[in-house]
Amino acid sequence: MFQINENYQKLPGSYLFSTIAKKVAAYSSANPDKSIIRLGIGDVTQPIAPAIIEAMHKAVDEMGHAETFHGYAPDLGYEFLRKAIVENDYKARGCEIEADEIFVSDGAKSDSGNIQEIFSENNRIAVCDPVYPVYVDSNVMAGRTGTYDPKTEMWSNVIYMPCTAENNFVPEFPKETPDMIYLCLPNNPTGTTITKSQLQEWVDYANKVGAVIIYDGAYEAYISESDVAHSIYECKGAQTCAIELKSFSKNAGFTGVRLGYTVVPKALKCNGVSLHDMWARRHGTKFNGAPYIVQRAGEAVYSEAGKAQLKDQVAYYMKNAATIKAGLQKAGYTVFGGVNAPYIWLKTPDQMTSWEFFDYLLENANVVGTPGSGFGPSGEGYFRLTAFGSYENTVAALERIKNL
Template sequence: MAHVNENYGKLPGSYLFSEIARRTAAFAAKHPDADLIRMGIGDVTRPLAPAVIEAMHRAVDDLAAAETFRGYGPEQGYAFLREAIAQDDFAARGVSVDADEIFISDGAKSDCGNIGDIFSVDNVIAVCDPVYPVYVDANAMAGRAGDYDEASQRWENIVYMPTTAENGFCPALPEVPVDIIYLCSPNNPTGTVLTRDQLQAWVDYANECGAVIMFDAAYERFIVDADVPHSIYEVPGAETCAIEFRSFSKTAGFTGARCGYTVVPRALVRGGASLRDMWNRRQCTKFNGASYVIQRGAEAIYTPEGAHQVDEAIAYYRANARLIKEGLEAAGYTVYGAVNSPYIWCKTPEGMGSWEFFDRLLNEAAIITTPGAGFGPAGEGYVRLTAFGERADAERAMERIRALG
């Protein structure tokens, strides 16, 4: 008789965004004519850049002729994209990352979930709180989290590092030994960032104790402040302790096209083993590579015209974030994020819980947000809004929120 992975049975009843979808569907069924404004899930709305579309069309034509047809591609990604990334995302910032340390994938979410394959199940995991749910759930599925306590909304074997307004959204170094540390900057969900000095403290800590930092830089293109690194490898010593995840989803509109990459430096060794070589073996065994057409589209982001077009889309979302932040503050709310990020972290009215405020905004203003409690215990008392919608929707949403009083 086949036995199932019992860790799946320990997961809380519903994935955060599934519950949001359920409540939204229930509201829409009751109010079929409601003008819903979606500011919850961070899905983009700007179309792919023209340079990207043109590159994809050319790639499709390649597949239509025997002379240029491509079958299975390299599991690590095509050299044309890896080399463009090494040059534009790293060398241009004075950072040395070799093309063969870059692994192209179908998105950062997949890699964040799959990276655990190369680590032992008995590693102690540390996460910021609040946190992107995939970091926690993927480790729970693998058996590293132990049991879930409904009362505290915490996993018994995970070390939670509060990342709140009280500590300036910079988590303190763990007081107990940990092995794998998840950091995200710009942060999802809070929209806040870690400075160079703050990241240096984490890098020094990880190198001293032999931990590995999982650094999620999916939103780096939104950074405008000079003292905020776009890559953890801008911090001395990071190449011996950190794995970095990047995504084209939010930066270039690839949420539907699916493409991202992970950097595993050759210098990163634990237990006498090269983590780069282990990840390479994992990918060669379990992954056949991202689509040739999609990778050609991603390559176009690094052309002058492609980069300019992507920057225009980023500027559009930044303006939305600023509009939402200013609108919420004008309505009397305390707001964080939005400056270096597409996310706005809004404190709920006094005494109102995250899901309670979510329901109020949904039922009284037809606005969909994301309850902060879904990102961890320290997210209670907040909701997350995204700037990825249309400008007119952001303007109407702020009008409705002001009208709520």
């Protein structure tokens, strides 16, 4: 008889955001009169910018006529989009990345989950703790993480790099040597980041020990400080050790439009084997491209009008971030992040666990946040609020929290 992938059975509970959704739904149906403000899941609320809407309408029209209809997209994405990406996200920053090193996808979540496939099952991964749960979960499914200890909430074969207030949220080089290092910078969930020179140290370390860095730059658009790198390829030597994942979800509000890309430099090799070729093969075999309409939307992100509109959108969310941060500080909370990222990371008051604080906030302020422990054991005792709500809701949520 057929057998299942037993690794799935090792996954504890369900995916973090599904659990939150269920808890909120239960509270909501028991208390239909309460108006709940959601600052939990990192989903945007502002509409798609006009320049992008215009580009999508145009592309939809093209799809309706035989002469301009587009069928299967080129394997790695349309040239027009890959060129726009390279010009704006790389060449403009002095990074030597070529258009054929860009792989367009349906989003960074897919890429984050799938990228581990091209690596050996025996590789050992290192992750910042806390961090976006997909890195660990996708490696659990692939059988790379050993056994789970429900007490410590840690996997025996994962190297955790704690990022807490104690080390100023800067991961330290692990004692054991990892093969694959996941870095999400600016970090989800803490909203903190590291300087360019600190990132350079990670690149040097990876090249020295022979590790590959999976660099998730989904929140890059929110960087406001000048000594923070917008791409890992701003660091010398990153092309021989790093893969970069990028999303259009947060800089352009594409959570429901779906677009992302991954950079695999041609110089990145393992014993002479090109990882670029491997990822191209994976794309060619298991993926058929992002929709034409969506790739045109991505192109409009880099148009002059698009850039101006999105700058305003990012500023809108960062105003929320500043509002949350200042409001929480005034209410006596200890708060981190919110300067180079749309996330605010707070210490739970009165020694509450993260989930205790989640319930407390949901029941008493009708505000939904995300328990820090959902992102890793070192997230326990912390809590994430996002700046992706509307300004009005953000202000209202802060009022409620202050009045607790």
